[in-house]
Amino acid sequence: MINLIWAGMIVLGVIVAAATGKPEAITQAAFQSAQAAVKYSLELAGIMSLWLGLMRIAEEAGLVAAVARIMRPLMRVLFPSVPLDHPAMGAMVMNMSANILGLGNAATPFGLKAMQELQAINPEKERASPAMCTFLAINTACITLMPTMVIGIRAAAGSTNPAEIVGTTFLATAAGMGVAVLADGILRKIYDRR
């Protein structure tokens, strides 16, 4: 699936550009995005090191385990296949908390860490485990209390009340997360039966 989509984007992109006679747009897009990706991952290295360093301190102080304990009832329902004391639970809790607070920069390191921990207990390494699917469903559609970036853009564009979309965003994300959790549960059952 990902193969088809990835190749499709490139092939269609090149064909359309060729048909409209602007091959140089493709050349520029390819080179610039490749450079941007490296720059982005290096920037990410900085932010990830910061958060994972801080998280290690919190872990060794027993803070992550404490937060995970508070969230335990919810996590047990969402991730029945993950042992309650597994480090994956802590990382997932941290990831979800960061997402809710609108701290996307902080959410990614915890998310990647969580995937690593989930992979450790995944019996088939090349195949997504049910817990991974649920985690990513929640990750791509997480309740957001604070869409920081958008508020910034609105303020820059001269809005009289940049933060007025906080309420609508909260409701829209709640709807999205509800559907994500529901669809994940239903599709998991369908796939398991195969």
Added chain:
Amino acid sequence: MGSALHDVSAWAVPAFLLLIPVYAFFRRVRLYEAFIRGAEEGVGMAVRIMPYLLAMMMAVSIFRHGGAMGMLSRVLGPVFGAIGIPVELVPLALMRPFSGGGALGVTAEIIGAYGPDSLIGRMASTMQGSTDTTFFVLAVYFGSVGVKQYRYSLAVGLMADLTTFLASVYIVQAVFG
């Protein structure tokens, strides 16, 4: 409500930076060594996901800058119109699952063209703030641990995206319309 939340968000990071080390200090954690060990992990992860980021960003960029994204928006405009997404928002709805940066650009464009406090501007703001870039997250997260079969993840992500888009349109319509 908006400003209280804004304060929470603004103080969250400084609070973490203060409270975690102070608490850990009293629990006799060797702060500096612990931080270094964690930070080491961060560098490794960022390097590991670089190829996945590059592949995804390149494909999206070619698709967009070659003009294919614009063409797709025009073709799919009527389809999105039928389920209630205004035609002005179609480029954003198409871009959002693929590229966070691209979608942010489209949002800025729409807000610039229609005004941040217009109905379309508010809808675009809500959409942009409401969902993450599904393809990107799946490719990078699964890629970082070597998972190749995504199973039903993509379907779930796209269903959630569609829900969020429709909810953004209807909720903004109901609240501000």
